[in-house]
Amino acid sequence: MSPTQSGAERLDPNRLPRHLAIIMDGNGRWAKERGLSRVKGHFEGSESVREVVRACRKLGLEVLTLFAFSTENWGRPKTEVRALMELLKRFLRKERQEMIDQSIRLKSIGQIERLPGDVRRLLEQTVAATAKGDKMVLNLALSYGSRAEIASACQRLAQRCLTGRLRPEEIDENRLAVELMDADLPEVDLLIRTSGEHRLSNFLLWQAAYAELLLTPILWPDFREAELIEALVEYQARERRFGLTSEQIQSGDPSGEEA
Ligand code: IPE
Ligand code: IPE
Ligand code: MG
Numbered sequence: 309m310s311p312t313q314s315g316a317e318r319l320d321p322n323r324l325p326r327h328l329a330i331i332m333d334g335n336g337r338w339a340k341e342r343g344l345s346r347v348k349g350h351f352e353g354s355e356s357v358r359e360v361v362r363a364c365r366k367l368g369l370e371v372l373t374l375f376a377f378s379t380e381n382w383g384r385p386k387t388e389v390r391a392l393m394e395l396l397k398r399f400l401r402k403e404r405q406e407m408i409d410q411s412i413r414l415k416s417i418g419q420i421e422r423l424p425g426d427v428r429r430l431l432e433q434t435v436a437a438t439a440k441g442d443k444m445v446l447n448l449a450l451s452y453g454s455r456a457e458i459a460s461a462c463q464r465l466a467q468r469c470l471t472g473r474l475r476p477e478e479i480d481e482n483r484l485a486v487e488l489m490d491a492d493l494p495e496v497d498l499l500i501r502t503s504g505e506h507r508l509s510n511f512l513l514w515q516a517a518y519a520e521l522l523l524t525p526i527l528w529p530d531f532r533e534a535e536l537i538e539a540l541v542e543y544q545a546r547e548r549r550f551g552l553t554s555e556q557i558q559s560g561d562p563s564g565e566e567a
Pocket of ligand 1: 335337376377378381392503
């Protein structure tokens with residue numbers, strides 16, 4: 309599909325989010341509505357992942373972070389967890405060459421050490437194989453929980469204080485931010501959650517502090533390129549004020565002094 313056919317001409321290429329994060333939710337309900345197994349829902353969801361990754365690359369986004377598996381998701385039935393791990397392996401095997409060809413760098417955040425060995429190895433291999441990609445970062449949140457991430461960042465800072473390499477008063481927002489797992493990425497500009505749920509579910513609590521939130525009732529397997537573009541159109545219609553007034557933003561003068 310050409311950009312025109314997909315509706316991308318409705319977007320201002322200069323005002324795209326640099327970093328888009330998505331909570332991909334609703335696979336189970338999508339399957340249930342059709343009398344299918346939850347696993348089939350995840351399978352269809354992985355097709356949405358393919359399509360959304362491609363669309364983001366085509367549009368020119370810098371970073372796409374996808375919440376693929378939370379620390380809480382380990383509590384799901386064993387068969388579902390196993391199927392999700394198999395789908396992840398399938399995705400990594402199938403998309404590896406495409407990511408290399410498209411200069412997409414794969415990265416992950418989360419407790420990777422908790423993943424089964426074969427999944428972890430494949431993930432590490434794919435991250436290494438795509439390391440030179442400089443057009444877009446695909447950041448997969450796997451076995452990810454934001455509170456755990458922040459707690460371990462605090463632990464490392466405290467450790468440095470104990471050994472005298474850091475003074476407690478030196479700990480500020482920037483010091484903490486660089487200890488987080490996505491320190492090399494720009495701030496999240498837009499956070500989308502599909503499936504009509506209105507919660508963050510322990511995702512990027514720190515990083516999304518000033519992200520625009522977009523909550524859509526569309527279930528993840530139905531969220532494809534057209535739905536992504538619709539979401540970006542809505543994002544571009546918003547005014548990001550970062551605590552300032554609308555007048556300050558529109559005049560381009562953050563001091564707010566009138567001429
Ligand atoms: C999101 O879909 C995928 C994961 C959490 C891995 P769900 O599996 O949560 O789908 P629902 O919420 O049950 O519909
Ligand atoms: C959040 O979805 C995690 C992912 C999308 C991977 P969940 O479906 O697990 O979230 P809750 O439990 O409904 O909040
Ligand atoms: Mg869910």
